[in-house]
Amino acid sequence: MNLTLHVWRQKNPQSEGRFVTYQAKDIIPDMSFLEMLDVVNQELIMKGEEPIAFEHDCREGICGSCGMVINGYPHGGHRGTTACQLHMRHFKDGDTITIEPWRARAFPVMKDLIVDRSAFDRIIQAGGFISANTGVAQDANAILVPKQNADAAMDAAACIGCGACVAACPNASAMLFTAAKIAHLGLLPQGQPERYTRVVRMVEQMDKEGFGGCTNIGECAAACPKVIPLDVIARMNRDLLVAKIKGV
Amino acid sequence: MTTTDTRPTTTRPSTEYLDPKLNSRIPEGPIERKWERHKFEMKLVSPTNRRRYTIIVVGSGLAGASAAATLGEAGYNVKCYTYHDSPRRAHSIAAQGGINAAKNYRNDGDSVFRLFYDTVKGGDFRAREANVYRLAEVSMAIIDQCVAQGVPFAREYSGYLDNRSFGGAQVARTFYARGQTGQQLLLGAYQALSRQIGLGQVKMYSRTEMLDLVVIDGRARGIVTRDMVTGKIESHFADAVVLATGGYSNVFYLSTNAKACNATAIWRAHRRGAFFGNPCYTQIHPTCIPVSGDHQSKLTLMSESLRNDGRVWVPKTPGDKRAPSSIPEDERDYYLERRYPSYGNLAPRDIASRAAKQVCDEGRGVGPGGLGVYLDFSDAIKRLGKKVIEDRYGNLFEMYERITGENPYETPMRIYPAVHYTMGGLWVDYNLMSTIPGLFVVGEANFSDHGANRLGASALMQGLADGYFILPYTIADYLASTKLPKVDTTHLAFRETEAEAADRIKRLLNTKGTRTVDMFHRELGKIMWDYCGMARNEAGLKHALEMIPELRERFWREVKVPGEGNDINQELEKAGRVADFMELAELMCIDALHRDESCGGHFREEHQTEDGEAERDDENFSYVAAWEFTGLGTKPVLHKEPLIFEYVKPTVRSYK
Numbered sequence A: 001m002n003l004t005l006h007v008w009r010q011k012n013p014q015s016e017g018r019f020v021t022y023q024a025k026d027i028i029p030d031m032s033f034l035e036m037l038d039v040v041n042q043e044l045i046m047k048g049e050e051p052i053a054f055e056h057d058c059r060e061g062i063c064g065s066c067g068m069v070i071n072g073y074p075h076g077g078h079r080g081t082t083a084c085q086l087h088m089r090h091f092k093d094g095d096t097i098t099i100e101p102w103r104a105r106a107f108p109v110m111k112d113l114i115v116d117r118s119a120f121d122r123i124i125q126a127g128g129f130i131s132a133n134t135g136v137a138q139d140a141n142a143i144l145v146p147k148q149n150a151d152a153a154m155d156a157a158a159c160i161g162c163g164a165c166v167a168a169c170p171n172a173s174a175m176l177f178t179a180a181k182i183a184h185l186g187l188l189p190q191g192q193p194e195r196y197t198r199v200v201r202m203v204e205q206m207d208k209e210g211f212g213g214c215t216n217i218g219e220c221a222a223a224c225p226k227v228i229p230l231d232v233i234a235r236m237n238r239d240l241l242v243a244k245i246k247g248v
Numbered sequence B: 001m002t003t004t005d006t007r008p009t010t011t012r013p014s015t016e017y018l019d020p021k022l023n024s025r026i027p028e029g030p031i032e033r034k035w036e037r038h039k040f041e042m043k044l045v046s047p048t049n050r051r052r053y054t055i056i057v058v059g060s061g062l063a064g065a066s067a068a069a070t071l072g073e074a075g076y077n078v079k080c081y082t083y084h085d086s087p088r089r090a091h092s093i094a095a096q097g098g099i100n101a102a103k104n105y106r107n108d109g110d111s112v113f114r115l116f117y118d119t120v121k122g123g124d125f126r127a128r129e130a131n132v133y134r135l136a137e138v139s140m141a142i143i144d145q146c147v148a149q150g151v152p153f154a155r156e157y158s159g160y161l162d163n164r165s166f167g168g169a170q171v172a173r174t175f176y177a178r179g180q181t182g183q184q185l186l187l188g189a190y191q192a193l194s195r196q197i198g199l200g201q202v203k204m205y206s207r208t209e210m211l212d213l214v215v216i217d218g219r220a221r222g223i224v225t226r227d228m229v230t231g232k233i234e235s236h237f238a239d240a241v242v243l244a245t246g247g248y249s250n251v252f253y254l255s256t257n258a259k260a261c262n263a264t265a266i267w268r269a270h271r272r273g274a275f276f277g278n279p280c281y282t283q284i285h286p287t288c289i290p291v292s293g294d295h296q297s298k299l300t301l302m303s304e305s306l307r308n309d310g311r312v313w314v315p316k317t318p319g320d321k322r323a324p325s326s327i328p329e330d331e332r333d334y335y336l337e338r339r340y341p342s343y344g345n346l347a348p349r350d351i352a353s354r355a356a357k358q359v360c361d362e363g364r365g366v367g368p369g370g371l372g373v374y375l376d377f378s379d380a381i382k383r384l385g386k387k388v389i390e391d392r393y394g395n396l397f398e399m400y401e402r403i404t405g406e407n408p409y410e411t412p413m414r415i416y417p418a419v420h421y422t423m424g425g426l427w428v429d430y431n432l433m434s435t436i437p438g439l440f441v442v443g444e445a446n447f448s449d450h451g452a453n454r455l456g457a458s459a460l461m462q463g464l465a466d467g468y469f470i471l472p473y474t475i476a477d478y479l480a481s482t483k484l485p486k487v488d489t490t491h492l493a494f495r496e497t498e499a500e501a502a503d504r505i506k507r508l509l510n511t512k513g514t515r516t517v518d519m520f521h522r523e524l525g526k527i528m529w530d531y532c533g534m535a536r537n538e539a540g541l542k543h544a545l546e547m548i549p550e551l552r553e554r555f556w557r558e559v560k561v562p563g564e565g566n567d568i569n570q571e572l573e574k575a576g577r578v579a580d581f582m583e584l585a586e587l588m589c590i591d592a593l594h595r596d597e598s599c600g601g602h603f604r605e606e607h608q609t610e611d612g613e614a615e616r617d618d619e620n621f622s623y624v625a626a627w628e629f630t631g632l633g634t635k636p637v638l639h640k641e642p643l644i645f646e647y648v649k650p651t652v653r654s655y656k
Helices: A033-046 A118-127 A147-157 A164-168 A175-186 A195-208 A219-223 A231-246 B031-041 B062-074 B112-122 B129-149 B181-198 B264-271 B304-308 B335-339 B349-361 B378-384 B386-404 B459-481 B492-511 B517-532 B538-558 B570-594
Strands: A003-009 A018-024 A096-100 A109-111 B054-058 B077-081 B202-205 B208-216 B219-227 B233-237 B240-243 B282-288 B311-315 B373-376 B413-422 B439-441 B623-628 B637-642
Touching (some): A018 A033, A118 A175, A147 A175, A147 B181, A175 A195, A175 A219, A175 A231, B031 B129, B062 B181, B062 B459, B129 B181, B129 B459, B181 B202, B208 B233, B208 B264, B208 B492, B208 B570, B219 B240, B219 B492, B240 B264, B264 B439, B282 B304, B311 B335, B335 B349, B349 B373, B349 B413, B439 B459, B492 B538, B517 B538, B538 B570, B570 B623
Parallel strands (some): B077 B202
Antiparallel strands (some): B623 B637
16 A cells, blocks of 8 residues: 655754655555554665654564654554554555654654653652662562552553653643552552652652643543553552651 | 482583683582582672772663662662663563573472473573573572562462463473563663662663773773764773673564664674674574564564463464364364473474474465464363453463454464574673673673573573672672773773774765665575574575675675764664674574584584484584684684583483
8 A cells, every 4th residue: 555654854852843745655554554664764765865763672562662643643543552563454545644753841852753751761760669679588479469459560560661641641741651650669568668758759750850730631541552541640649648648 | 498409410520621711610519509609709899899890781671770770789880871762671671471480389399400400401401500500599589589679470369479381391480470571570670770870879871872892901891882862982981891782683684672682782792802602592482473574574472471371283284275263173283282292382492493394394384475383272262261361361462463463362373483582692601701801791692591492481580690699799709809900981992992983883874885774684684594593504504604794795885874973873773783793693604504413492404303303412512612703704713611411411302
């Protein structure tokens, strides 16, 4: 099939970006979305032009590198699917596809579809961990974790840090990302000692990075390729409230 | 801790056969005491002195992140480097199935000795016993540590940890977090690392790629990097350098590795004097989604854990094109169950892969092009119900359906082997130090522990064992026992190495040829898959050894790298990596040609039994091949580290 692409091109953070139109020719339905872009890029290189810069690595939906807004939806809008796992069989011959980077003040565009997501790392550095130095641990089975808690912690821990939640949110809020880590660690007995300092520090850092606030729209959970449930945010707010009451 | 009383089957003369350049530094004493004793005998760096030492860790996957975090916790100055935007993206994240540990929580007869035994046997008796024993020994502490960090391992309703079985073992010793074990373990290490970054103990360099190693007075003293945003070439000095840069499966172009996985760090270190161990040992994983066309950019693995409940089969008759559901039971060949009744579908990876190739070569393969076999869950669904299967493998089934458009609950999966892991890597001694003093190599980047074939769920174990529990001890011994003169990046060696790196980049950009990097990479991959892949033979390898230098020469003459060197340039990044793959590929073929036997993942067609099993030659090849670089185009020098088996007697590896 043949497609028309409108792709955001931007040389660097300082320069102005713009949409450029490309034709994607002879695309096969079994190709992934990124393989379709590979085809376009190979052609651009052969023509002596710079290929479209986009981030990608594992191409199996787990590393969280890829991320682009496809026709207005982060990762293309298929439930539980990252851009790298989106396949061209979901498009039709003659379709026009618009491709843009994540848009958020805290995620400045670096080049074309690549944005700087290091704000996420700094949120984790502020407190998204359990302080257990190597060697301190007791026998693993000495800590019992009820299955339902372990499962709920795993649901939250599945976050791949791609940033689709921020891109989907009209406020560019990072609540789902931050709350997912807080829920993962807060649901486990090992995470209890630091539970309240963790939430305070991570939320402080999140605010400092320039992410917006949450107004309960729910676009983040709808866009999340790992289907992290929205209720992690309620849990984070509850922990934050308790932390305030406790004066943490 | 359970230890098994063991006595050596032979007495090992410790100095016999030693290559003067290859001292494995295996401690004396009975195997179950070696590590304990060595830990006591090694020198320590006192807590107050640690801040005086700077350690570079390249890579932030399981081995790199765990090492950087642990060294930071200990109080060293650590500098950690990754070419990703964040340390959380390393390819360890994609490991699905699990991590082994000899906990014996199932009370099914597991022990340190059994894990050690299974790993040595699984590696087809080509691994160093002492290293493997230590790996099995620290495996339990890894699980403890990960649980303390909050890794959400699967649990029973009682709250205790759950286990599953993996290939090559008859006990259930694999811990898992759904189908995302690698992700959860990596995030545990990433979080520990993040904590140290936040505390200022580790300085993190993201989007920074190592281009070369700097060696001063015979010791590793730093690295040269490229800032992938500004293109700046920079030097970084240290008292010791740790490479945790993963494997080199992408030499085949198509593999299950992430697109950016590359060999540049280890290859550059090899060129600077680090010997390369067993480069030809590559693992072909039996359960990957088959190639769908020429556009394919990478392959996707389906976890080995699926073989716990899935049954592998092909039609009995070649060319049978019927839909799987219309092939009656008695016309199906469940070839793994038939050939290996005691391990069945859980036969080790090399054996299962080869068996798949054999049935496809006989014309009994399924799917487009006949390169595929069925992995069928219908019996398991009948026996356990769809819900149980969904709980166990739901995310894997979804992933399969997303890629192929087929629903594995209704129609069997189609799978085919793909390159997945490289057992070879830089040669290291018992202390994980390469032949360049001060250069340590951990995780998949080194050659140790897995011999000629790695067992499932052992890569995560090895990466974390090296990073959390082994390297932090052995690196202290090096620092405490070595007098290191003060150097900084103004040293001539840094200037020279920087100039060489800059020159290479300039050459790549200025060639302005007619073919893209990917075209060359695909061409190289095809040579490697055809002649140095699942089956190898003398004529093919010799042919490849003629083709690779020719391709490399064409690459440097005809490659087309657009853009400039002073900003984000993904084609330039790829070009540098492919240039190094072109050199490594040649060494792999040289090694494969010289190893005139079949063992593990290295299958030489000349050496097989009548029913197609690998035939080892212990008399002539029971050694580690450690290659010394002597210049491009000149034959590398082979050094041999003899493998002496005191505890596990090499036998014909049978899973029948």
